[in-house]
Amino acid sequence: MTETDIEHEWAGLTSAEAETRLAQYGFNEPAGEKQQHWVLQFLKLFLQPLPLILLIAACISSFIGQLLDASIIAVMVTASAIVDFYQTYRSQVSMEKLRRLVAPTGTVLRDGAWVELDRRNIVPGDVVRMAAGDLVPADCTLLEVCNLYVQEAVLTGESLPSVKAAASDTRNKRLNQVYLGTSIASGSAIASVVKTGAATEFGEIAQQLSATQEETDFDRGLRQFALLISRVVLFLVLFVLLANLAVHRSAFESLLFAVALAVGLTPELLPVLTSITLAKAAIQLAQKDVIVKHLSAIQNLGSIDILCSDKTGTLTLGEMHVFQSLDYSGVEAPEPLRTAKLNSLFEAGVHSPLDAAILEAPPPAGEAATNEDWEKLDELPFDFERRRLSIVLSNRQEIRLICKGAPEGLLPLCTSVGVAGHPVPLTPEARKTAERTLVRLADDGLRVLAVAERGIPSKPHYVPSDECDLTLVGFLTFTDPVRPDAAGAIQELAEDGVAVKIITGDNADVAKHLCQQIDFDTGEVLLGDDLDRMTDTALAIRAEKSNLFARVSPAQKSRILRALRSRGHVVGFIGDGINDAPSLRAADIGIAAPHAVDVARAAADIILLTPGYSILHQGIRSGRNAFGNVMKYLMMGTSSNFGNVLSMAVAAVMLPFLPMSPTQVLLNNFLYDMSQIPIPTDNVDPEYSAVPRSWDMTLIRRFMLLAGPISSIFDVVTFYVLLHFMHAGETEFHTGWFIESLFTQIMVLLVIRTTKAPWRSRPSRPLAISMLAVLVIGFLLPVSPAAGYLGFTPLPGGYYLFLLVTITLYLGMVEAAKRWLLAPASRRLPRAAVSQA
Incomplete structure (x- = not known):
């Protein structure tokens, strides 16, 4: 037209x-x-x-x-x-x-x-x-x-x-x-x-993305940590305030001291350290063509223990390739491909993806890629009733009608079959053999095209009724090839402790065939119809056992992800299509594959710009390393700060003066924070990034309640030495405890930053320099020109000898406590809160 x-x-x-x-x-x-x-x-x-x-x-x-x-x-x-x-x-x-x-x-x-x-x-x-x-x-x-x-x-x-x-x-x-x-x-x-717009099928899916996104693992962990800190701060501050008022101290001075304690306990550096640490990882990924849309996605990526993946365009190339050239019995034969190439080469209409696959397929061994001897006489174009296309060719010796199309429409037109290039009658037994071959190929999930031909006399014009008495040359099968890196990527993820599950809208046979190609264990295969008959509780249990979900709708994909998350898993999803968008939003971490449509990119947390899923392996390790450095500050800050605040609360009740002035409390906290700023650059133990990482409030709370009192024990010993051996006054007491508190807080990082023995894991150079610099500043403050203004005074050399012994014993006890606490945690929490410290 x-x-x-x-x-x-x-x-x-x-x-x-x-x-x-x-x-x-x-x-x-x-x-x-x-x-x-x-x-x-x-x-x-x-x-x-x-x-x-x-x-x-x-x-x-x-x-x-x-x-x-x-x-x-x-x-x-x-x-x-x-x-x-x-x-x-x-x-x-x-x-x-x-x-x-x-x-x-x-x-x-x-x-x-x-x-x-x-x-x-x-x-x-x-x-x-x-x-x-x-x-x-x-x-x-x-x-x-x-x-x-x-x-x-x-x-x-x-x-x-x-x-x-x-x-x-x-x-x-x-x-x-x-x-x-x-x-x-x-x-x-x-x-x-x-x-148009929201009324389209595309729009209906996009509408689902407007709903509030579910809380991710990172957001949930941060909220739980904030609640923990809030409760501890409120309890201790009220206790100290009431205790000071009970001994008739100034209400205003007591309030100032309580506020200083509150500020000292809250990890004010955590937000900025988290942002810097995660931004560092995001920059590294950006250099590898990975867009991180928001920083919490980095930590969520490191936490996932299940990655759900679409099949088409993610694990496969998303394009058709000729897989097999078979005779009627299913035996490999060159004739079907050779004959189909002639048909596709001379086809006048727009080539279908199957034609492109046929023409791109290598010719049978020993044959030329072109067919210059043939001349086209006529064409019977494809239509939806016949579901086939025929080309009439001549090579000046014979005229042949070559037909390719759907097997169910072409097989009834055949009266003979090709055997080793020669036609033989299509007997009932041979027809049954051909039908069994088609059933087997369909069970393998392959797209099948039948190829047939016949010699035909010369005519001015050919019509569909000439497509009769054909010889069945054979069948061509087509497949969407897997990505070259798919099998390796799945193996790398498994080594990272991440289980892969395939969720596809395609049929189960096609999906199983893909899994066989990449040696993927499907486990129990679940179909979309199976999901509709299950309760959410039943699905949650079955979903853990199945690695392949086929014939599922977009809504069912999201339901699977929510079911897995309800079992305590941190779930990632990778996809590229419109139908994947709700799942990208429903997962803890949504990953848009290369060439994803706009709506999938909008729903995702991370966008891959280039093919190659090995970047996921690197991203997961980056996420775990970033989370590890955040946890170092968190574990150290909560435990040492809790110990210091507990010591101050005890001292505030027992001493005739405040154990440290509000200004000194805040200066101590400020110097301590400055020593921790390079934590984002710190080295992370390889063992830490080998398994998924996630927030564990139980471990954090136990470590705080165990390590904090250990710190307080040595604080009380310091109080005793200052008061009964050194007969310290208020200024000497403030100075001695300020130095002991600062030194123990900073030095304990060497123990807490690794699950190994401290001497087997070195801190990064920037972190080591910052820690040493703050220790020097703390050592020099009592003899500096600012000492009088800050309320400090020089101390005798014997105190520093006592301080060396105290710090050594303190670090030894914290190391023993760490090993005692983490050993049962590793058995209780195989997924990974072991190295949260």
Whole structure:
């Protein structure tokens, strides 16, 4: 049909009509994730649990006149928010650049002429024209088609292109409809737009992404930690305040001291250290073409113990290849491929993906790649009733009709079969053999094309009735090849302690065939129909045992992920299609594969820009290393700070003066924090990154309650030595305990930063330098010009000898406590909270 004929038959809309409908239906944009104003995005970062606690502490400090302390806390929290916001903003900019690379447009009949329009301006009632390679701009009903195949994998999960027919040729809605987000694999079509924007199937999936995202493992752990700190701070501060008031100390001075204790216990560096540590890992991944959309995704990536993957386009290449050339009995034979190449080579219509696969397949051994001896006489094009295509060729010695098509339609037309290149009668036994071969190939999940031929006399024109008395040459099978790195990536993930589960919309036979190719143990195979008959509880149990889920819908994919998460697993999902978007959002960590559609990228937490899943292995290790460094500060800060605050609470009740002035408390905390700033650069034990990592509040609480009192024991010993052996006054006592507290807090990091013996794991050079620098500062403060202003005084040399013995014994006891605590934890928590310290 010519363009003039189309314009005459399909009038399309006028510009005025289109404007009216655009106002009525809105822009053709699926309802995706709406971007908030950058100011709101930035302010939301302060509403997380830990920043809220710190900001409350800053407000109280400001209210009672401690403006410097309040400023320090506010700067810490703001710096953390800025780092997190910058990383998120940078990823959004990268995503916008990706969108601009493939600006969606459509060819539309407007005012009687074909024009190229932005897809967002297409409205219901528009007539659109599409050809091979085009994206379908809206949900449409087909009016005219020519050899149309549509790739719908992004919507349905089917790996093979779907054949389509015009509405006048079939009443099957799925056959005569094309959908927004799919693409034209081959052929051409004229279609009428029936749905746009949120009303499309694409839009219905995108609508699901507007719902609030479920709490991830990282968010849940951070919230639980914030609650733990809140309870401990509230209890100790109230205890100290009431104790001081009970012994008739100044209410204002007691309040200042209690606030100083609160600030000392809250890990104000945690947000900024977390942001810096995770940003460092994000930068490393960005250099390998991986976009991290928000920093918590790094830690979630390191925590996953189950990775669920779509099949098409993720574990496979997403394209058709000739897999086998077989005779009627299923034995390898070159004739079917040789004959099919002739048919595809001379085909005049638009080649289908199967034609492309046939032409790209290497010719049979010993044969030339071209067929110059043949001349085309006629063609019987493909249609949806016959489901086959025939070419009539001549080589001046004979005339042959070569036909390829669906086996169920071609086999009844055959009266003979090819055996070693020669036709023999198709007996009932031979027909049964051919049928058994087709059943076996179907069970293997392969797409099958039959090839047949016959000698035919010369005629001016050939018709479909000439497709008779054919000789069945054989069958061609097609497969979507697995990615070369798929098997290796799954093995690497297994070594990382991550189990892989395949979730696909394709049929079970196709999926099983893929699993066989990569030596993947499917376990118990579950189908979508099986899931519908299960309760959520039953699914949660069965999902752990199954590694393959087939014929599942997008909603069922999300249900599987939620079921696995309900069993305590941290779940990642990797996909690339529209149908994967809800699952990308439902997982703890959503990973968009290379060439993922926009809606999948919007739903994902991490976007891969280049093929090769080995980057996942590196990303998981980066996440575990980053989390390990965060946990070092957290475990050290909570345990040593808890011990110091406990010591201060005891001393505040027993001593006739405050054990340390509020200014000294905050200075001690400030110097300690400065020594910890290089923690993001610290080395992480290889054993730590070998297994999944996740928050374990029980272990954190136990370590705090065990190591904290050990610190307090040595603090009390220090009190006793200062008061009864050195007869220290208030200033000497403040100075002695300030130095002991600072030195023990810093030195204990050497023990806590590794599960090994401290001498078997070296800290990074920046961390070692910062620790040494702060120790020197603490040693020099009592003899510095600022000593009088800060309330310090020089101490005798004997105290430093006592301090050396105290620190040595303290570190030895903490090391013993660490080994005692972590040994049963490793048996109790095989998935990994062992090295949380």
